[in-house]
Amino acid sequence: MSDQPLILGIETSCDETGVGLVRGTTLLANAVASSVDEHVRFGGVVPEVASRAHLEAMVPTLQRALAEAGASLDDVDAVAVTAGPGLAGALMVGVSAAKALAVALDKPLYGVNHLVGHVAAEQLENGPLTEPVVALLVSGGHTEILLVEDIATSATLLGQTLDDAAGEAFDKVARLIGLKYPGGPNIQRAAEEGDPAAIRFPRGLTSQRDLERHRYDFSFSGLKTAVARWVETAEREGRAVPVADVAAGFQEAVADVLTRKAVLACQERGISTMVLAGGVAANARLRDLTRERCAVAGIELRQPRFSLCTDNGAMIAALGAAVVERGLPPSSLDFASDSSLPVTQVLVG
Amino acid sequence: MLLLALDTSTPAVTVALHDGERVLAEATTVDPRRHTELLMPLVTAALAEAGASRRDLTELAVGVGPGPFTGLRVGLAAARTMGAVLDLPVRGVCSLDVLAYGVRAANPPGEPFAVATDARRREVYWATYDAGGVRTTGPDVGPAAGLAERRLPAAGAGARLYPDAFARALDPEYPSAAHLAAAVVAEAAEILPPDPLYLRRPDATPPSARKSVLAR
Numbered sequence: 001m002s003d004q005p006l007i008l009g010i011e012t013s014c015d016e017t018g019v020g021l022v023r024g025t026t027l028l029a030n031a032v033a034s035s036v037d038e039h040v041r042f043g044g045v046v047p048e049v050a051s052r053a054h055l056e057a058m059v060p061t062l063q064r065a066l067a068e069a070g071a072s073l074d075d076v077d078a079v080a081v082t083a084g085p086g087l088a089g090a091l092m093v094g095v096s097a098a099k100a101l102a103v104a105l106d107k108p109l110y111g112v113n114h115l116v117g118h119v120a121a122e123q124l125e126n127g128p129l130t131e132p133v134v135a136l137l138v139s140g141g142h143t144e145i146l147l148v149e150d151i152a153t154s155a156t157l158l159g160q161t162l163d164d165a166a167g168e169a170f171d172k173v174a175r176l177i178g179l180k181y182p183g184g185p186n187i188q189r190a191a192e193e194g195d196p197a198a199i200r201f202p203r204g205l206t207s208q209r210d211l212e213r214h215r216y217d218f219s220f221s222g223l224k225t226a227v228a229r230w231v232e233t234a235e236r237e238g239r240a241v242p243v244a245d246v247a248a249g250f251q252e253a254v255a256d257v258l259t260r261k262a263v264l265a266c267q268e269r270g271i272s273t274m275v276l277a278g279g280v281a282a283n284a285r286l287r288d289l290t291r292e293r294c295a296v297a298g299i300e301l302r303q304p305r306f307s308l309c310t311d312n313g314a315m316i317a318a319l320g321a322a323v324v325e326r327g328l329p330p331s332s333l334d335f336a337s338d339s340s341l342p343v344t345q346v347l348v349g
Numbered sequence: 350m351l352l353l354a355l356d357t358s359t360p361a362v363t364v365a366l367h368d369g370e371r372v373l374a375e376a377t378t379v380d381p382r383r384h385t386e387l388l389m390p391l392v393t394a395a396l397a398e399a400g401a402s403r404r405d406l407t408e409l410a411v412g413v414g415p416g417p418f419t420g421l422r423v424g425l426a427a428a429r430t431m432g433a434v435l436d437l438p439v440r441g442v443c444s445l446d447v448l449a450y451g452v453r454a455a456n457p458p459g460e461p462f463a464v465a466t467d468a469r470r471r472e473v474y475w476a477t478y479d480a481g482g483v484r485t486t487g488p489d490v491g492p493a494a495g496l497a498e499r500r501l502p503a504a505g506a507g508a509r510l511y512p513d514a515f516a517r518a519l520d521p522e523y524p525s526a527a528h529l530a531a532a533v534v535a536e537a538a539e540i541l542p543p544d545p546l547y548l549r550r551p552d553a554t555p556p557s558a559r560k561s562v563l564a565r
C-alpha cells in the first residue's frame with residue numbers, strides 16, 4: 001500500500017472546505033470545515049460568505065488532515081484540487097491554495113472535476129469500481145446522471161436538472177412549510193411522521209413528450225410551485241397545513257423521479273452498477289428507494305458513507321490518485337478554475 | 350534573506366523577490382480576471398530569474414487589500430499556504446500603503462496626497478497620507494466624491510476613474526510587489542496579519558416573506 005503515491009486533495013466548490021489524503025483507493029484522512037451555519041439565516045449558500053470561510057479554513061483544514069493521517073507534507077507526492085464546476089469565487093480559493101502548495105512542495109498538481117470526484121469517492125468505501133458505471137449525483141449544488149466509462153479519463157453527462165438542484169428544492173420547500181435550512185434533514189425528519197401517499201405531487205419531466213426531449217433530465221421548479229400552491233390553498237381555506245404529509249409527499253416525488261430515471265439510464269445503456277452520491281444521498285427515503293429499484297432491476301448499487309457523499313477533499317484526492325496511477329500529465333500551473341467545467345473534462349490541462 | 354512579495358488586490362497581479370539589499374526579480378501583469386492563473390507562474394518565473402529555489406525563501410509579504418474580494422483572496426490563499434508549508438512568517442501590508450510607498454519612491458508630491466483604487470459600484474477604496482507618506486485617514490471605502498472637497502493629488506486607478514474628485518493623478522496606478530517588498534525590508538509600512546481588509550460585508554439578505562403563487 002505504502003508504495004502507492006500519497007495524494008492530497010483540496011475541495012472548495014461550495015460551502016465545505018475539504019482536505020483529504022489518499023493512497024490508491026485507501027482513505028487516510030478526510031478533514032472538512034463547513035460554513036453551513038453561516039448560511040442558515042440566508043436560507044441558502046451565499047457565495048461571498050462561503051468564499052470568506054474557505055480562506056479562513058484552508059490552512060487549519062490542511063493541518064487537520066495531515067494530523068489525521070499521521071503524515072507530514074514531505075510525504076505528499078501530488079496535489080489534486082477541484083477545478084470546477086462550482087461557485088467561481090469559492091473555487092478560486094482552493095485552486096490558489098493548491099497551486100501555492102504544489103509550488104512550495106515542488107510536486108505535480110492535478111486540477112480535476114468535482115462531479116467525477118463524487119464518483120471516485122466510492123472507491124474509498126468499497127474498492128476499485130468496475131467501469132462503466134452510472135452515477136446519480138444529488139446535492140444542494142447539482143443533480144446529475146453521469147455515465148462514467150473510465151474514472152480517470154472519460155465521463156459523460158446523461159442528464160441534469162434544468163432548474164433547481166434537488167437539494168435546493170428541499171431547502172425551498174422546507175421554507176414553505178416552516179422548516180429550517182438546510183431542508184434535507186429537516187424534511188426527512190418531518191416526513192417520518194407523514195403519509196407519502198396522502199398528497200401526490202407532480203413528477204417533473206416524466207410525461208411521454210418530456211421523456212423524448214429530456215429523458216434523463218430533471219426539473220424541480222414545477223414541484224416546488226405545486227407544493228406552494230397546495231400549502232397556500234390550504235391556508236386560504238383555513239385548514240391546518242399537514243406538514244408531515246406535505247414533507248413526505250414532496251420527498252417521495254423527488255426520490256421517485258431521481259431513482260426512476262437513474263435506473264432507466266442503467267437499463268437503456270446496459271450498465272450494471274450504479275453509484276449514488278452527493279449530500280442529498282444522505283436522504284433515507286432516496287437511499288431505500290434506490291436500493292429497492294436497483295435490486296428489482298438487477299443493478300448493483302454502490303454508495304459511500306455520508307462523510308464521503310457530501311463535498312470533501314478525499315474524493316478529490318481519490319480522483320487525483322486514479323489520474324496519477326494512469327500516468328496522465330499534471331495540469332499546468334496556469335490553469336483556470338471553471339465554474340461550469342463540463343463533466344467530460346475529468347482533468348484540466 | 351529572501352523575501353517573496355505579492356499583491357492581488359487590484360487588476361494587477363504582482364510578485365517580487367528581495368534579498369534585503371535590492372529587488373532581485375519582479376513581474377506584474379494587469380488582468381482583472383485571471384489572478385488564479387497568473388499568480389503562481391509569476392512566482393516560479395521570479396524564482397527562476399533570481400536563480401533561487403522555494404527553499405531559499407525566508408519570509409513572505411502580501412498585500413491584504415482592501416480590494417475586490419475574489420482577486421484579493423487569491424494572493425492571501427497563496428501566501429498563507431506557502432507560509433504554512435515552508436514554515437515562513439507572512440507579513441501583511443495594506444495595499445493602499447504599498448501604493449503610497451510607490452508614490453514616495455517615484456515622485457513625491459511634497460504635499461498630502463491620497464490613494465484611491467477601484468472598489469466598483471462607483472466607489473473607491475481610499476486612504477490619505479501626509480507629505481511624508483504617513484497614513485492619516487483610512488483605509489475606507491466610499492464614493493470618490495466624498496474626497497472631492499480636499500482636492501488631493503492621488504495615486505491608484507481610482508484617481509484615473511474619478512478625475513473630478515482629485516487634483517491630479519499620481520503614479521503608480523497599481524501596487525507593485527517590488528514596492529511592497531522594499532517597504533517591508535525598510536520597515537516603512539505597518540505590518541499586519543495576513544488577513545483580508547474587506548471593508549464591506551457580503552451582499553446577502555435574509556429571505557423575505559414568501560410571495561403568493563396563487564392568482565388573486
Ligand SMILES: [Zn+2]
Binds near residue numbers: 118311
Ligand atoms: Zn458536490
